[in-house]
Amino acid sequence: MVGQGVRRECVLDREVEAVLEVVRRATGPSLGRRSEKVRELVANDFYDFSAVEDAFAGYDACLFCLGVSSVGMKEAEYRRVTVDITMATARAVRRAGVGTFVYVSGAGTDANGRAMWARVKGETENALLGMGFKAAYMFRPGLIVPMAGIRSKTAVYQAVYSALRPVLPLLLRMFPKHITTTEQVGRAMLEVAKRGYPKQVLETADLASF
Numbered sequence: 125m126v127g128q129g130v131r132r133e134c135v136l137d138r139e140v141e142a143v144l145e146v147v148r149r150a151t152g153p154s155l156g157r158r159s160e161k162v163r164e165l166v167a168n169d170f171y172d173f174s175a176v177e178d179a180f181a182g183y184d185a186c187l188f189c190l191g192v193s194s195v196g197m198k199e200a201e202y203r204r205v206t207v208d209i210t211m212a213t214a215r216a217v218r219r220a221g222v223g224t225f226v227y228v229s230g231a232g233t234d235a236n237g238r239a240m241w242a243r244v245k246g247e248t249e250n251a252l253l254g255m256g257f258k259a260a261y262m263f264r265p266g267l268i269v270p271m272a273g274i275r276s277k278t279a280v281y282q283a284v285y286s287a288l289r290p291v292l293p294l295l296l297r298m299f300p301k302h303i304t305t306t307e308q309v310g311r312a313m314l315e316v317a318k319r320g321y322p323k324q325v326l327e328t329a330d331l332a333s334f
Contacts, residue, residue, distance in 0.1 A: 125268070125270050125306065126189040126191070126228055126268060126306060127145075127189035127190070128270075128306065129268075129270065129305075129306025129307060129309055129310045130187050130306075130309065130310040130313055130314075131143065131145060131162065131310075132306075132307075132310060133307065133310030133311050133313075133314055134161075134162070134310070134314065135159040135161065135162065137314055139318060140161065140314065141161065142161050142163070142183070143162045143163070144163050144165055144180070144183060145162060145163070145164050145165065146165050146167050146213075147164055147166055147167070148166070148167065148168075149166060150166055151164065165179050170190075170209045170212065170213075171208055171209060171212050173212060173213065173216035174216070177216040177217070177219060177220050178220065179220075180216060180217045180221075180222055181220045181221055182221075183217075183220075183222050184222065184223060184224060184317065185222065185223070185224035185226060185317035186214070186217045186222050186224070186225050186226070187226050187313045187317065188213060188225065188226065188227045188228065189228050190205075190209060190210070190213075191205075191206065191228060191230075192205050192206070194240060194241035194244075199240050199244065202240065202244055203244050206241075206245060207244060207247065207251070210227065210248050210252070211248070211251060211252075214251075214252055214257075215255075218255060218256070218257060222257075223257060223258035223259065224257060224258060224259040224260070224261075224317050225252055225255075225257045225259075225260045226260075226261045226313045226316060227248070227249065227252055227260070227261070227262050227263065228263045228265065228309070228313075229245045229248070229249055229262050229263060229264050230242075230245055230264055230265065230266075231265060231266040231302070231327065231328060232264075233245040233262075233264055234246050235247050235249070235250055249262045253324060259316075259317075259320060260324060261313075261316045261317075261321060261324055261325075261326060262324060262325045263309065263312070263313065263326050263331070264325065264327050264328070265304050265309055265328050265331060266301070266303060266304065266328045267302060267303045267304070268304055268305065268309060269288060269289070269292055269303065269304070270305070270306050292305075300329055300332045301327070301328055302328055304328050304331050304332065308331050308334060311334045312326065312330070312331040315334050
């Protein structure tokens with residue numbers, strides 16, 4: 125869902141010249157893929173990008189949006205997705221010369237926290253910040269509401285988003301520190317990638333300023 129939002133903002137942004145979307149399997153047409161600036165790269169192994177990492181050369185930033193809910197997952201399984209895939213991606217793009225890494229984490233992330241998901245996300249953030257990228261930013265959004273026809277693949281989440289849509293403008297004004305949209309996240313990721321930001325860790329309230 126977040127990736128769809130970021131891709132849409134990349135397509136709409138005149139400063140973005142090219143987008144490489146890394147996927148597990150080829151997909152059908154959508155808003156982003158109808159744009160000539162978007163190219164799709166099918167990677168068979170998300171834990172080892174060595175076979176395709178040459179394709180990352182020449183890009184300025186990696187906007188990393190992959191993630192899963194920890195609900196019903198054991199720590200080892202959650203860690204394999206959250207840590208292992210993220211770090212495999214980061215190592216590959218850094219070897220290819222990509223200078224900026226922007227990671228979507230989550231509100232409440234804390235490497236020393238009690239919640240399993242918060243600790244794992246926090247460890248991932250710390251590892252990325254220590255990798256030596258020219259610039260690295262950690263995004264910690266709260267509730268992200270999909271916009272512009274984007275839908276969550278999780279049915280329960282989508283039902284909540286659909287119910288909130290009529291009152292979304294009011295909620296955004298009332299709870300700017302807790303609620304954002306796919307549009308705000310996408311614009312913010314692009315802006316920090318292009319122009320930087322004073323902080324490396326951005327909370328939901330920071331995203332509202334873009």
